Amino acid sequence: MIFDTTVMTGPKFKDFSDALTDHGVAIENLDEYTIQDMAPSPLWSLLQEEISGTHPHLESTPSKGSVFEDLFAGQFHLSFPVRYQLEACLSNGYLKEHNITSDFLEKLTAMESNRAVYILEKVVDKQHVYYDPMEIFGIRIKDLVKKVPSYCTLQRSVVITPTMMHVASPNMETSNRIIRKHAADGDRFIRVKFSDEKTEGQLRNMPNGRAEAAFDRVRRAMKYGIVVAGRYYEFLAFGNSQFREHGAYFYAPTSSKSADDIRISLGNFDHIKTVAKFGARLGQCFSTTRAMRDNVKVITIPDITRNDYTFTDGVGKISQFLAQMAAQELGLARAFDDPPSLFQFRLGGCKGVLALDPKITGPEVHIRPSQMKFVAPYTGLEIIRSSSLATPFFNRQIIVVLSYLGVPDSVVIRKQQEMINDYETAMVDEGVALQKLRKHIDMNQTTLTIAGMVLDGFMKSQDPFVMSLLKLWRTCTIKNLKEKARIAIDDGAFVLGCVDETATLQGHMNDVQLCATNEEKLATLPEIFLQVDDTSRKGHYKIITGVCVLARNPSLHPGDLRVVRAVDVPGLHHLKNVVVLPQNGDRDLANMCSGGDLDGDDYMVLWDPDLIPETINMPAMDFTAEKPVETDDPITAAHIGEFFVNYMKNDTLGQIAHAHLAHADLQADGINDDKCLALAELHSKAVDFPKSGLPAEMARELRPHKYPHFMEKKHLPENKIYHSRKVLGILYDQVQLADFKVSRGRTKCM
DSSP: OOOOHHHHTSHHHHHHHHHHHHTTOOOOOOSOOOOOOOOOOSHHHHBOOTHHHHOGGGOOOOOTTOHHHHHOOOOBOOOHHHHHHHHHHHHTTSBOGGGOOHHHHHHHHHSOHHHHHHHHHHHHHHTOOBSSGGGGGGSOOOOOOOOOOTTEEEEEEEEEOSSOEEEEEEEEEEOBHHHHHTGGGGGGEEEEEEOOTTSSSOOOOOGGGTTHHHHHHHHHHHHHOEEETTEEEEEEEOOHHHHHTTEEEEEOOOSSOOHHHHHHHTOBOTTOOOHHHHHHHHHHTTSBOEEOSSOOEEEEOOOOEETTEETTTTEEEEOHHHHHHHHHHTTOTTTTTSOOSEEEEEETTEEEEEEEOTTOOSSEEEEOGGGBOOBOSOOOEEEEEEOOOBOOBOOHHHHHHHHHTTOOHHHHHHHHHHHHHHHHHHTTOHHHHHHHHHHSOOTTOHHHHHHHHHHTTTTTTTOHHHHHHHHHHHHHHHHHHHHHOOOBOSSEEEEEEEEOTTOOSOOBOHHHHTSSOHHHHHHTOOEEEEEEEOTTSTTOEEEOOEEEEEEOSSOOSTTSSEEEEEOOOGGGTTOOSEEEEOSOBSBOHHHHTTTOOSSSOEEEEEOOGGGSOSSOOOOOOOOOOOOOOOOSSOOOHHHHHHHHHHHHHHOOHHHHHHHHHHHHHHSTTGGGSHHHHHHHHHHHHHHHHHHHOOOOOOOGGGSOSOEEGGGOOTTSOGGGEEOOOSHHHHHHHHOOOOOOOOOOSOOOOO
8 A cells, every 4th residue: 555645644544553553563664665475375285185186177276386386295185074174264364374384284184083173163263363373283172072963964154255255164053855865965065155245244236337246256156166175066056045145055066966966856846937936946945944754644635715815825734643743853842742733844845834733633734735836756744943932023114004003102112111121120130030031032932041040040149141141131132122123012922824724713805994994994803813822821821812913024014014803713722822814805814914925924913902003904015926037948057046146136125125214204104105105015026036036126216315313324424314203213212222241250059
């Protein structure tokens, strides 16, 4: 870098030099200095790489005539687990490649593989830079045996940024169908994620093609593959949630098996003519699941359709016996006495949920056509998750919809203040702590684990670890309140949905819900059934009755929130911790809730009387998707890879949601403003983009010119920010962030 005199004496240079000093980089004034070319690292001449035998044309070698070619006659061969972990140390900067010597590699090669891997993993865990690599051999070796459950795998992964490649230590995670089938080649699968340079967020497209070089890097990786730790990997496929995070699986081919061979073995996809949907169906096989050991008998039953709506979209049935076996496989308590009522599953090319049906006997499942996506040779039942009760939490979108529909802002503001007060009291009152931990249950049920520690007396004894956990729980909760308005609703449930197989529940009828007064609508509300855990009495359940709000995230349209009536139906008492929706009516409730279905969507049910809107059931949005672009050509990995890059460049879901939130706060009509309604439709299109292949393009006139202060657009000039006086602005100002400090002290003996 070259600075002229004006810059050298200015405040920016002082900030620059101070920042360097903070990182231990001193600036010296020298009259003379020399520039020395960087010498090539000797490491790559010392290592014998796998790629030199499999793909020699891709091998990275020192330039011709390098002095290192004469210095090192022999090369060192490291087993792949050791070579991979060495790459993790090098790519993250914990070991410096120019400091690696032949003595270091010789000692590493002479060690037992598992001991060498242990030491190198500890280097990554410590996140400490070793300038002298020989120092790592002083790391104390403890337990070398890693206990990996049968349903898990040690998954390797790499994050690729525009200029770097960061290799991670293998991480234990739930496996999938493909990893289990090819367990012998488990180390040949790798997760790849494309990220920004800080590895903190996604790559973003920029005007005038300024980000094109970064996306070209992604395109080359998808088309030509990547080299990690001297091993060549080629694109395989991506799981559906992985895809949304700009990630994919790559596979290191062998002489007898390629990524294409694996894709062909997954099933028959010839009927799929859309590239996006083709990729999504491949992704079904990569869902993290637990495989059932029992063989299942599959019976096909019809869907229930009416007015072009499928009321049973994604939901089938499972026998009591298989539900018990699945609960046991998941390691749930009371697996045989009280198994879950609903399971999200994969079975060959089928997906969705299976609801408990006591009338079915033996190892039997009933599958509907809406659940059959493709024909697959694998026919084993795999479980993703089971139904359970979680606490519903508001977000900013739900709050602005409720505010527009007539729920007083003071109600939401009061609930947030009560939550802040309760969490502060929970730090000193064991009873309040237990109540909130048991009631505000997260999806992983971690709060219940902490509650167990409190019950065991660790809070009473002021155990440092448990007190730190409680403080972290409160700090995270307060942070989520500030940034997301994540207010817990005690009189509510967040559960999976299924259909009423008894046809008892009353459905939505257009003639009495679209053109009627509020009183008439209340008298003819659609019905649901909901039976949930009674958190005050372990092992007991309570049936919810009365007027409720039914919603699904995200809710942006005034018609996304549905007012329903919860009723007691004896024929549905076997269904617990799920919301049962009617199969009757003109339109299914799931579709009316933000275009949802029953193949694994979670629904929020609120029976707090203060949260019932004044305006009842505004017309729901039409979520009919556009017809996707189809191709008659055979779909190949090249097509899928190109769509992957296209999705990364045109993924505007977050931008649309932010624009909607800004307009909803600024415009007088709130979410019913024309811009908000247009953005709600655009948001639905963006949600469908991964399967339709049709990007949602936000027009210039829909982009906000000003943002409320609670959205924290700190990079914008002051004239682009205004102080919001509406409910979200008040909620934001009400919260003061809490500092997290680790509790220290001695643990008392129990």
